[in-house]
Amino acid sequence: MGKWKTLAKAAIELAAIVAKFICLYHVTDSYLFSPTIVSGPSMLPTLNMTGDVILAEYVSHRLGKVGPGDVVLVRSPENPRKTISKRIVGMEGDTVTYLVDPNFSLRSRTIMVPKGHVWIQGDNMYASKDSRHYGPIPYGLILGKVFCR
Amino acid sequence: MNFQQWSALMKEGFNVTSFVATYLCFLHVTNTYLFTHAWVYGPSMLPTFSVTGNLVLAERVSTRLGKVGRGDVVLIRSPQNPRKVVTKRLVGMEGDKITYVVDPKNSDRRETIVVPKGHVWIEGDNIYATSDSRKFGPVPYGLLHGRVFCKVSDLKSFMDCIFFSFLFFFL
Numbered sequence: 001m002g003k004w005k006t007l008a009k010a011a012i013e014l015a016a017i018v019a020k021f022i023c024l025y026h027v028t029d030s031y032l033f034s035p036t037i038v039s040g041p042s043m044l045p046t047l048n049m050t051g052d053v054i055l056a057e058y059v060s061h062r063l064g065k066v067g068p069g070d071v072v073l074v075r076s077p078e079n080p081r082k083t084i085s086k087r088i089v090g091m092e093g094d095t096v097t098y099l100v101d102p103n104f105s106l107r108s109r110t111i112m113v114p115k116g117h118v119w120i121q122g123d124n125m126y127a128s129k130d131s132r133h134y135g136p137i138p139y140g141l142i143l144g145k146v147f148c149r
Numbered sequence: 150m151n152f153q154q155w156s157a158l159m160k161e162g163f164n165v166t167s168f169v170a171t172y173l174c175f176l177h178v179t180n181t182y183l184f185t186h187a188w189v190y191g192p193s194m195l196p197t198f199s200v201t202g203n204l205v206l207a208e209r210v211s212t213r214l215g216k217v218g219r220g221d222v223v224l225i226r227s228p229q230n231p232r233k234v235v236t237k238r239l240v241g242m243e244g245d246k247i248t249y250v251v252d253p254k255n256s257d258r259r260e261t262i263v264v265p266k267g268h269v270w271i272e273g274d275n276i277y278a279t280s281d282s283r284k285f286g287p288v289p290y291g292l293l294h295g296r297v298f299c300k301v302s303d304l305k306s307f308m309d310c311i312f313f314s315f316l317f318f319f320l
Binding site for chain 2 (some may be wrong): 021023024026027075076077078079080113115116117137138139140141
């Protein structure tokens with residue numbers, strides 16, 4: 001009986017250490033920074049088509065410190081389970097002029113970004129589905145800022 | 150103070166800090182992934198919630214699993230102010246055709262809209278005094294924060310709350 005007790009106690013201690021480590025890793029992963037793999041043609045030539053490992057940090061967007069020119073990870077407004085990476089072109093209140101469909105014409109439109117929203121575009125305008133397609137996205141969908149490739 | 154006393158004090162301080170950190174960590178994980186509390190106030194959800202404020206319990210599992218549906222009261226991050234989390238009722242999921250009264254205080258004009266893919270349509274219960282999807286359009290699903298399952302008005306309702314939440318989770 002005593003043997004089981006000591007064994008159980010050792011197991012619980014080990015489990016506690018593992019749990020604490022996982023906890024710490026998770027906190028870093030969600031709130032500080034984490035590596036992510038991004039792929040797809042929409043951010044050429046900045047990011048590779050077949051896949052790039054990037055470091056994204058999750059502090060700036062909570063402090064409101066993301067701005068135009070930053071590459072950010074956002075939750076896709078069309079598929080909430082997908083995370084996409086694009087560049088912020090305009091913040092709320094900015095006037096954005098963009099080419100509607102550069103594959104077919106040179107027509108451009110100007111729009112003002114509403115309050116609480118941002119305008120995102122992929123670096124590769126010819127093959128990117130972004131705010132030109134689904135409009136300005138709410139700031140709340142920004143997950144993090146990419147700072148390193 | 151000699152070195153021994155100092156090192157004992159440091160060890161004690163470290164133990165206490167580590168215990169507090171573990172507790173906060175556990176609290177945070179519960180808040181983010183299981184359920185959380187919120188204080189809702191304002192006229193937009195009358196008569197469900199009162200103007201002066203109600204404490205509600207919201208669970209954060211359904212939103213991640215995609216199990217929220219029409220009729221649920223949800224916590225959602227405001228598309229107009231990303232630091233604010235508002236409470237509204239989910240009226241339409243993606244693909245639904247919604248007919249809504251545009252401005253009930255001034256006219257009876259109605260408009261019909263189809264909720265686009267990946268979005269939801271939210272409305273406050275008190276349509277005369279609420280700023281919701283009728284004003285800012287369908288909201289992306291990714292902004293959903295949690296699903297309210299319980300309103301705490303007094304101790305008896307709190308116990309009912311806990312009881313029903315257990316039924317929900319284990320059945």
